[in-house]
Amino acid sequence: MKQYPFPTKxxxxxxxxxxxxxxxxxxxKRHSQAEHWQIISEGIKEVGILEMEIYLLGKRLFMIxxxxxxxxxxxxxxxxxTLPQQREWEEYMSIFQDVEAGATSSEKWKLMDRIFKIYE
Numbered sequence: 601m602k603q604y605p606f607p608t609k610x611x612x613x614x615x616x617x618x619x620x621x622x623x624x625x626x627x628x629k630r631h632s633q634a635e636h637w638q639i640i641s642e643g644i645k646e647v648g649i650l651e652m653e654i655y656l657l658g659k660r661l662f663m664i665x666x667x668x669x670x671x672x673x674x675x676x677x678x679x680x681x682t683l684p685q686q687r688e689w690e691e692y693m694s695i696f697q698d699v700e701a702g703a704t705s706s707e708k709w710k711l712m713d714r715i716f717k718i719y720e
Contacts, residue, residue, distance in 0.1 A: 601666065609669050609671065612711070613709040614712055617659040618697065624656075637685065648671050680706075690704060690705055
């Protein structure tokens with residue numbers, strides 16, 4: 601994780617993909633450096649997100665989002681939903697995801713509660 605000269609906070613989210621190995625492999629491909637939509641990454645940064653990582657285990661996705669400490673999740677994701685091509689990206693990704701049609705990113709990805717931590 602990159603170190604920032606200001607306080608940050610982390611959000612963790614989860615989402616399930618459809619249980620279809622072909623679709624899962626295609627989802628991975630669509631998130632590769634060569635195939636992801638650059639405009640979506642730009643929009644994510646525009647709303648104030650510093651870093652975003654997605655991990656996969658089976659059909660379960662796990663996302664880590666790093667933001668400035670004063671980041672407001674609801675405001676940022678409401679703005680994200682209005683940015684160019686965001687709706688098209690969400691509709692396209694829903695082909696792979698086990699979600700309701702037409703759902704926004706903030707409706708698909710479920711925020712997780714931290715229940716344990718160890719820090720020195």
